[in-house]
Amino acid sequence: MPDEPQTLDPATRTSTGRPGDRSRGADGAPAAADSAAPAGPARWVGRFVAVGLVLAALNLRPAITSLGALLEEVSQGLHMSGSVAGVLTSVPSLCFAVFGITAPRLAGRFGPGAVVAAGMAAICAGLALRPFASGTVTFLAASALALMGIALSNVLMPVIVKKYFPDRIGSMTGLYSMALAMGTSVAAAATVPLTGALGGSWRLGLGVWAALAAVAVLAWVPLVRDRATTPGGPRVITGKGRATGTGEPGAAPAGSTAGSAVGSAVGTAAETATGAEAAVPSAVAPRVTRSRTAWALGAFFGLQSTGAYITMGWIPQIFRDSGVSAETAGVLLAVTMVMGVPLAFVIPRLATRMRTQGPIVIALGLCGLTGYTGLYLAPAGGAWVWALLLGVSNCSFPLALTMIGLRSRTGAGVVKLSAFAQSVGYLISIPGPLLVGVLYQHSGGWGLPVMLMGGLLIPQMIVGTLAGRDRTVEDEC
Numbered sequence: 001m002p003d004e005p006q007t008l009d010p011a012t013r014t015s016t017g018r019p020g021d022r023s024r025g026a027d028g029a030p031a032a033a034d035s036a037a038p039a040g041p042a043r044w045v046g047r048f049v050a051v052g053l054v055l056a057a058l059n060l061r062p063a064i065t066s067l068g069a070l071l072e073e074v075s076q077g078l079h080m081s082g083s084v085a086g087v088l089t090s091v092p093s094l095c096f097a098v099f100g101i102t103a104p105r106l107a108g109r110f111g112p113g114a115v116v117a118a119g120m121a122a123i124c125a126g127l128a129l130r131p132f133a134s135g136t137v138t139f140l141a142a143s144a145l146a147l148m149g150i151a152l153s154n155v156l157m158p159v160i161v162k163k164y165f166p167d168r169i170g171s172m173t174g175l176y177s178m179a180l181a182m183g184t185s186v187a188a189a190a191t192v193p194l195t196g197a198l199g200g201s202w203r204l205g206l207g208v209w210a211a212l213a214a215v216a217v218l219a220w221v222p223l224v225r226d227r228a229t230t231p232g233g234p235r236v237i238t239g240k241g242r243a244t245g246t247g248e249p250g251a252a253p254a255g256s257t258a259g260s261a262v263g264s265a266v267g268t269a270a271e272t273a274t275g276a277e278a279a280v281p282s283a284v285a286p287r288v289t290r291s292r293t294a295w296a297l298g299a300f301f302g303l304q305s306t307g308a309y310i311t312m313g314w315i316p317q318i319f320r321d322s323g324v325s326a327e328t329a330g331v332l333l334a335v336t337m338v339m340g341v342p343l344a345f346v347i348p349r350l351a352t353r354m355r356t357q358g359p360i361v362i363a364l365g366l367c368g369l370t371g372y373t374g375l376y377l378a379p380a381g382g383a384w385v386w387a388l389l390l391g392v393s394n395c396s397f398p399l400a401l402t403m404i405g406l407r408s409r410t411g412a413g414v415v416k417l418s419a420f421a422q423s424v425g426y427l428i429s430i431p432g433p434l435l436v437g438v439l440y441q442h443s444g445g446w447g448l449p450v451m452l453m454g455g456l457l458i459p460q461m462i463v464g465t466l467a468g469r470d471r472t473v474e475d476e477c
Helices: 039-058 062-069 071-077 082-100 103-110 112-132 136-164 169-197 202-207 210-223 292-321 326-338 340-351 358-377 383-393 396-406 411-429 431-443 447-455 457-467
Strands: none
Touching (some): 039 112, 062 112, 062 169, 062 292, 062 326, 082 411, 103 411, 112 136, 136 169, 169 292, 169 396, 292 326, 292 383, 292 431, 292 447, 326 340, 326 383, 358 457, 396 457, 411 431, 431 447, 447 457
């Protein structure tokens, strides 16, 4: 490994780690130059998928942050105690863990595009049904339906990026992470005013977000027939003149590479990834359970998810209990979430240009520690500052997604690592929001819960540094 920082995405490195090596077709012949890639169709497919990614990402958090903004009204309307409300805020993590692990198998059978389309439909249905819930159980069931769709799409977003944009992992991860942060913050800020404009009913305030999911369903329907599951991008022409690519006749076995000389064009006609691990001989996905890096990444994903869902579920209530109005508390949550819009684009690009991502992990963790300390000492006095700092800290999520792509050099590895890290991570994050609700109910204040939130950042920085080391899961399996 060279001493200077590696500036290429994993999708542009061979299995030997040498950047710039040309990949080979299924017959072993060198792939043709950039001009051989089908520029016209690939360009429009790339742009269409990019739009679909943005629309899907916009729908991955409103189901959660819209509820956080109205948690007090929902709790009163459905007669929930603090502990039951804690269970409600833990449901996202539980659903992500249970349903997320099924995403690779479903994508293998139906194709990732079809699964994401179904996920968007589930989000739409769940959000549309939730306002009609007459009790806690039915409300939880409708929420679980929406969260199932979010879970499936969560896992497959890195897979879609690696499949269609193997030479732009950092920038495309940043794009959909930015859209995700935008959807999160808009839902947090707009839900309370929308509720007031719709007559003050929390049911209508929550249900209105189903319309956004319906738009995303329409965007993904054209990709339902794309059954290729392994990242591979559009077809290219080999040196013998035969077209190869994922799902095409004569292609290399699915799962063997991250893209056999992938020609990816989004925004421009002829940008191609050269040397995309076609030299990896095995078509078998790595056994990520044997990888220390995979476990570290799963733990990092879990701890940052714990902080994120505690923030989305409880931060508005913390501010409201300190004397801030409901509308201002929603805006403060939006400020926390909106920090992810610019940083979700910057951090993945920065991460792909660094050999190790540990320094970024530590910097984000320190911002969170400062924010929680301020929230403990003066929640209302410095509310805007604490919201900003916690928003910066929550950008560990796009960093974790980027590391999924960086820690595997094969397409099959990305699929396995994405499902493993997110499923393990969400399992780890289940107790956090519930524990905050229990501590709040039994202690009568926010001191202990806030101390818990800040304390969890210490192990997060440790495992994040381990996950950010310059290695891949294939090297450890």
